[in-house]
Amino acid sequence: MNAITQVDKIAAPEDFFTGRYHLTIAGKLIETKDSFDVINPAIGEVFAQAPSATAEQLDEAIVAAKVAFKSWSVLTYDERQSYLERYADALQEHRDDLVRLLTLEQGKPLETMAAPEVDQAISYIRQIAARRLPVEIVEENDSHVVELHHVPLGVVGGITPWNFPVLLSLWKIAPALITGNTFVLKPTPFTPLTALRFGEIAQRVLPAGVLSVVTGADSLGPQLTNHPDIAKISFTGSTETGKHVLRSAAGTVKRVTLELGGNDAAIVLPDTDYKVIIPQLFWGAFGHQGQWCVGIKRLYVHRSLHAGFVEAFVEYAKTVKVGNGLDPEVGVGPVQNKMQFEKLKTFLADIKADGQTIVLGGDIDESQSGYFFPITIVDNPPEDSKIVQEEQFGPILPILVYDEVDEAVDRANASIYGLGGSVWGRDIKAAVAVANRIEAGMVWVNEIHTQGVDVPFGGVKQSGIGTEHGRIGRELFTNPKTVFIHKIQK
Numbered sequence: 001m002n003a004i005t006q007v008d009k010i011a012a013p014e015d016f017f018t019g020r021y022h023l024t025i026a027g028k029l030i031e032t033k034d035s036f037d038v039i040n041p042a043i044g045e046v047f048a049q050a051p052s053a054t055a056e057q058l059d060e061a062i063v064a065a066k067v068a069f070k071s072w073s074v075l076t077y078d079e080r081q082s083y084l085e086r087y088a089d090a091l092q093e094h095r096d097d098l099v100r101l102l103t104l105e106q107g108k109p110l111e112t113m114a115a116p117e118v119d120q121a122i123s124y125i126r127q128i129a130a131r132r133l134p135v136e137i138v139e140e141n142d143s144h145v146v147e148l149h150h151v152p153l154g155v156v157g158g159i160t161p162w163n164f165p166v167l168l169s170l171w172k173i174a175p176a177l178i179t180g181n182t183f184v185l186k187p188t189p190f191t192p193l194t195a196l197r198f199g200e201i202a203q204r205v206l207p208a209g210v211l212s213v214v215t216g217a218d219s220l221g222p223q224l225t226n227h228p229d230i231a232k233i234s235f236t237g238s239t240e241t242g243k244h245v246l247r248s249a250a251g252t253v254k255r256v257t258l259e260l261g262g263n264d265a266a267i268v269l270p271d272t273d274y275k276v277i278i279p280q281l282f283w284g285a286f287g288h289q290g291q292w293c294v295g296i297k298r299l300y301v302h303r304s305l306h307a308g309f310v311e312a313f314v315e316y317a318k319t320v321k322v323g324n325g326l327d328p329e330v331g332v333g334p335v336q337n338k339m340q341f342e343k344l345k346t347f348l349a350d351i352k353a354d355g356q357t358i359v360l361g362g363d364i365d366e367s368q369s370g371y372f373f374p375i376t377i378v379d380n381p382p383e384d385s386k387i388v389q390e391e392q393f394g395p396i397l398p399i400l401v402y403d404e405v406d407e408a409v410d411r412a413n414a415s416i417y418g419l420g421g422s423v424w425g426r427d428i429k430a431a432v433a434v435a436n437r438i439e440a441g442m443v444w445v446n447e448i449h450t451q452g453v454d455v456p457f458g459g460v461k462q463s464g465i466g467t468e469h470g471r472i473g474r475e476l477f478t479n480p481k482t483v484f485i486h487k488i489q490k
């Protein structure tokens with residue numbers, strides 16, 4: 001029998017790390033009989049147990065969300081805003097705890113990566129809470145008016161990956177809730193803890209059933225995507241899993257937003273003063289251990305710059321320390337999990353077997369228990385090699401030489417993915433012209449990874465369907481409903 005615990009006794013600051021983690025279902029915190037191991041990737045050891053939900057418990061969360069939808073969806077925007085602001089306040093109280101927990105479970109450096117992630121997530125809730133989708137008049141004459149209402153969908157199911165467990169979840173939850181939906185989140189089993197804690201914190205301020213967090217095996221994912229009472233799946237993860245989600249959602253014609261994989265190219269044009277931009281390019285590729293969807297995964301440099309560029313890039317890379325994210329000197333933490341660590345080794349093996357030129361890194365210190373992968377830079381591997389064609393999602397970067405800008409654009413676009421990309425050059429007009437030819441949902445010119453609550457974020461081709469952020473992103477948590485009104489009483 002699963003224990004139900006009083007909401008107000010949980011996740012007090014003193015037991016944030018040592019206390020048990022709970023599912024949240026119907027406003028209650030649930031301790032489960034079964035649990036699963038959570039590994040700290042910096043030491044490669046289990047450091048916590050996360051609750052493992054049964055299929056029945058996920059069902060209960062969905063039923064509770066369906067019940068809560070009735071009253072949540074009819075609140076005014078102002079009322080929902082005030083709930084979300086209280087939620088942001090409650091998270092803010094635990095900001096430092098969430099930051100530390102994020103580094104422990106995910107590995108990312110605490111000050112430079114985990115803290116900004118939590119801060120951005122809290123700020124995102126506040127900003128989204130202030131946004132509205134008011135009724136619009138789309139047609140009107142003397143006798144008739146047509147209103148367009150943006151009505152909430154119902155229960156939204158969120159499925160998230162392990163690279164940004166806090167931010168990516170709240171990017172889904174906040175817009176879903178402000179537009180009147182209720183939400184059931186299934187985080188990845190690799191990084192469940194921060195999500196469980198922000199689920200617990202939510203129960204103090206949100207009505208029961210509005211937000212539930214349910215962790216357990218990957219099999220909960222298909223249960224959510226198949227479920228007839230889930231109106232929409234908001235998914236972030238790999239393209240492969242995204243295809244499963246899409247197939248499964250077809251059964252009940254669910255709405256889906258899919259934020260999937262990428263193989264983003266950065267193109268450094270011949271007129272670039274590359275010494276100035278090397279730190280941006282380096283962190284654009286190696287920040288978060290290279291584990292970001294819009295990370296630079298292929299770096300195309302014009303032949304005239306190539307030799308000096310590689311030398312300067314490697315020099316900069318050598319200044320960056322790899323290690324435990326709790327160490328303030330560390331810039332690149334461990335790879336998040338063993339599966340990904342092993343996958344990265346297959347890239348390295350292929351690079352070595354093919355005799356490609358490794359100009360930095362490439363040797364793993366197997367004596368370390370953490371999943372530390374050295375910053376690895378490969379100079380000009382063949383275009384058809386694994387490291388160029390596939391998404392590495394880790395700290396290995398190919399630097400590729402090109403001769404003609406048209407050729408660089410063609411090579412950048414020769415991918416099943418179309419998530420992001422960047423173009424770098426002194427002639428801004430020329431750089432923008434190149435950016436306009438990149439087949440991607442987001443392209444940056446002389447900057448990278450800037451984003452905003454009103455700026456659509458999403459991929460094209462096999463990088464996804466739909467978008468997050470912006471008015472478009474919020475509209476995707478609603479159905480358009482047109483109401484035709486004859487003005488003259490008969």
Ligand code: NAD
Nearest residue numbers: 160161162187188221222237238241244259260261262293
């Ligand atoms: P993943 O696809 O392996 O897992 C993502 C989530 O899907 C997890 O919660 C997992 O439990 C769940 N899942 C697994 N099988 C499922 C199924 N059959 N049905 C439903 N859910 C299922 O991805 P990952 O390894 O956690 O994350 C890395 C990938 O995510 C990379 O490809 C990266 O590019 C991508 N990503 C994309 C974005 C974006 O915004 N486009 C952002 C971050 C990460």
